[in-house]
Amino acid sequence: MRVFKFGGASVKDAKSIQNVADVLRNEGTNNVLVVISAMGKMTNAFEKVVHAYIKDNGLEDALEYVLKFHTSIAYELFARDHSIHEKVTMLFGKLSAFFAQNKSKDYDFIYDQIVCFGELISTTIVSAYFSEIGIGNNWLDVRDLIRTNNTFRAAKVDWETTKKNINQSIKKDELNIVQGFISSDGTNTTTLGREGSDFTAGIFAYCLGAESVTIWKDVDGVLNADPRAFDDTTLLEQISYEEAIEMAFYGASVIHPKTIKPLQNLEIPLHVRSFVNYEKPGTTVSKGKSIYPEIPCFIVKKNQILVSISSLDFSFMVENNISHIFKRLAEYQLKVNLIQNSAISFSVCVEDNFNKFRHFLEEMQSLYKIDYTEGLSLFTIRHFNEESRKAILKRGVSLLTQINKETLQITIRE
Ligand SMILES: Nc1ncnc2c1ncn2[C@@H]1O[C@H](COP(=O)(O)OP(=O)(O)O)[C@@H](O)[C@H]1O
Numbered sequence: 001m002r003v004f005k006f007g008g009a010s011v012k013d014a015k016s017i018q019n020v021a022d023v024l025r026n027e028g029t030n031n032v033l034v035v036i037s038a039m040g041k042m043t044n045a046f047e048k049v050v051h052a053y054i055k056d057n058g059l060e061d062a063l064e065y066v067l068k069f070h071t072s073i074a075y076e077l078f079a080r081d082h083s084i085h086e087k088v089t090m091l092f093g094k095l096s097a098f099f100a101q102n103k104s105k106d107y108d109f110i111y112d113q114i115v116c117f118g119e120l121i122s123t124t125i126v127s128a129y130f131s132e133i134g135i136g137n138n139w140l141d142v143r144d145l146i147r148t149n150n151t152f153r154a155a156k157v158d159w160e161t162t163k164k165n166i167n168q169s170i171k172k173d174e175l176n177i178v179q180g181f182i183s184s185d186g187t188n189t190t191t192l193g194r195e196g197s198d199f200t201a202g203i204f205a206y207c208l209g210a211e212s213v214t215i216w217k218d219v220d221g222v223l224n225a226d227p228r229a230f231d232d233t234t235l236l237e238q239i240s241y242e243e244a245i246e247m248a249f250y251g252a253s254v255i256h257p258k259t260i261k262p263l264q265n266l267e268i269p270l271h272v273r274s275f276v277n278y279e280k281p282g283t284t285v286s287k288g289k290s291i292y293p294e295i296p297c298f299i300v301k302k303n304q305i306l307v308s309i310s311s312l313d314f315s316f317m318v319e320n321n322i323s324h325i326f327k328r329l330a331e332y333q334l335k336v337n338l339i340q341n342s343a344i345s346f347s348v349c350v351e352d353n354f355n356k357f358r359h360f361l362e363e364m365q366s367l368y369k370i371d372y373t374e375g376l377s378l379f380t381i382r383h384f385n386e387e388s389r390k391a392i393l394k395r396g397v398s399l400l401t402q403i404n405k406e407t408l409q410i411t412i413r414e
């Protein structure tokens with residue numbers, strides 16, 4: 001069986017959904033399982049519904065936006081009297097029923113019960129469209145298949161139950177359609193973490209012992225840099241699982257990091273291909289050659305804060321105070337991207353995704369001498385050479401550099 005994953009960008013409007021059908025016709029639909037994400041940026045839009053519901057402010061507008069988005073796509077794809085419109089209305093009815101019945105104040109629980117509708121609606125529309133144009137398919141509710149614990153928004157997979165469920169339900173000689181990102185603890189909906197649909201594809205491939213996984217993208221494959229941040233990019237034809245994990249670790253946003261391990265365990269090749277130029281082979285991630293062509297790869301992380309911490313009495317920064325600092329960094333959910341230590345100062349480059357840096361600072365300033373610079377970019381170059389290093393240094397003032405065997409990292413004020 002082949003597993004395909006179509007992300008939000010591939011189903012962002014009616015035309016894109018028609019294009020997905022073209023891709024499948026070209027690839028063949030027998031013995032295929034398709035994982036589909038919410039359309040376009042709909043998960044972000046459903047997050048706004050969550051905030052509005054919790055704050056009890058603006059819920060109607062937030063809902064109206066997602067409803068209009070989906071209904072207009074459905075009206076473009078189907079006749080006015082098609083049963084899909086009723087199905088979409090029913091799904092929104094289920095969401096309203098949740099608002100009416102919910103008594104929980106647990107943010108993460110509420111989040112999962114709401115955002116899951118992005119994937120439920122997208123797969124319902126895509127499945128109906130495929131049926132309409134003669135592509136028979138088997139729509140499945142992935143919540144009956146992927147079993148997790150109840151850590152809402154970051155659920156952990158129960159692999160044994162999931163494998164059993166999947167192998168009992170998937171029709172191997174048909175086109176199966178499932179939702180990415182969402183799952184269940186047996187009672188309630190859970191989610192696997194933002195951008196988790198790639199991981200869903202990895203879960204299915206592992207449980208089915210699939211022949212391959214293909215992630216269909218709006219780019220030709222894995223490039224040596226994000227084309228949104230770099231002008232000249234080159235397609236990587238082949239990378240190893242380890243290289244893909246390294247790239248994801250440093251922040252390349254092209255493949256979700258959790259996807260690789262289950263595939264590597266069974267040596268299932270992962271293809272990253274273009275849903276626009278679908279005749280092209282794209283990138284293959286598999287066992288073997290680390291990277292081909294062997295060129296420097298660039299990863300950039302914006303909005304970094306470089307913090308330099310030294311003791312107030314000029315004593316050395318050693319185990320006891322560094323361990324204390326790390327404990328606090330974890331408590332304030334500051335993501336550490338780079339660490340450098342010298343005798344009296346300890347530097348970290350962090351990301352403040354939860355707006356907690358100010359609180360961290362307040363606490364630390366009473367204990368240590370702190371210098372910090374905000375608004376930096378952290379550039380990582382895998383397989384660096386002198387030319388690539390110079391190219392990055394041209395982008396601004398370098399504040400901190402670190403070199404590992406294959407990897408150069410530079411914090412820059414652009
Ligand atoms: N190294 C890279 N190679 C290819 N694309 C990359 C890379 N790094 C970042 N990207 C970006 O990832 C985008 C595709 O991811 P995304 O929009 O999240 O797709 P999806 O809708 O499938 O989740 C590309 O348009 C590209 O801008």
Ligand SMILES: N[C@@H](CC(=O)OP(=O)(O)O)C(=O)O
Nearest residue numbers: 007008037043194195196197
């Ligand atoms: N819709 C979810 C899951 C996902 O993976 O989406 P995408 O494939 O569009 O990145 C999200 O946006 O987080």
